[in-house]
Amino acid sequence: MRIAELESRTGLGRHALRFYEREGLLVGICRGSNNYRDYPESAVKDAILLQQLQSLGFSLLEIREVLDAMRASSIDCAQGARLMAEKRTAVEAQIANLRKVSKVLMREQQRLEDRAARQNLPKP
Template sequence: MYRIGELARVAGVSRDTLRFYEREGLLRPEGRSEGGYRLYEAEAVRRLRFIKQAQALGLTLEEIRAVLEVMHEGRPPCADVRRVLRQKVALLEQRIAELTALHDALASRLEWAEAHPDPACDGKDHCVYLDSTLA
């Protein structure tokens, strides 16, 4: 059994993170010591590693909680995880497209600005580099 500080050290998270995960329903202590300390079994280390890996892949705590609930029910979470991963990939592809369009617009504007280093600009409420009607 691990006390909260020991588990935090082994898992590489803070005590506050463990308390937060407990409040969010992601982690449950097995009980308390005579001194009132939270006690966790070795399984908690594996669960925390799972949570950290899922977060590293972009899953939200809500999504992680849903996967953990499926696991807690004794069902394999693979179908649920595939669904979440599909959604994440689709969102990333959309965001990449948006960022690519922004990159192209900025690069085009910068190219024009560098080709016109001293534009006629009065400096009043506009900048020729940003005003698309002037470029």
């Protein structure tokens, strides 16, 4: 697939996709006789995962570790399992923190809605 299709399917811009390619995070990209990049179907899944992991605060090095482990045909399974457990623990900690923040925001929203109701202001 061409980069325009990859952009539309992942929501990432071409500059981000090319950066990931240069960094070796997107792999399997071939060039046609016209010198256009041809991205494999797996690039969609990889690019979306990259975006998700980055949004959770994972560094490019950590993302590379995860992707390399997932792509390896033969890996030390115990080491790979430890890596995945570490990353999963980090994600679960972020989820717990996000839930705490969500509760604070919900309480503040409720306080403001109650105040607006007492002042006869319309709800948003």
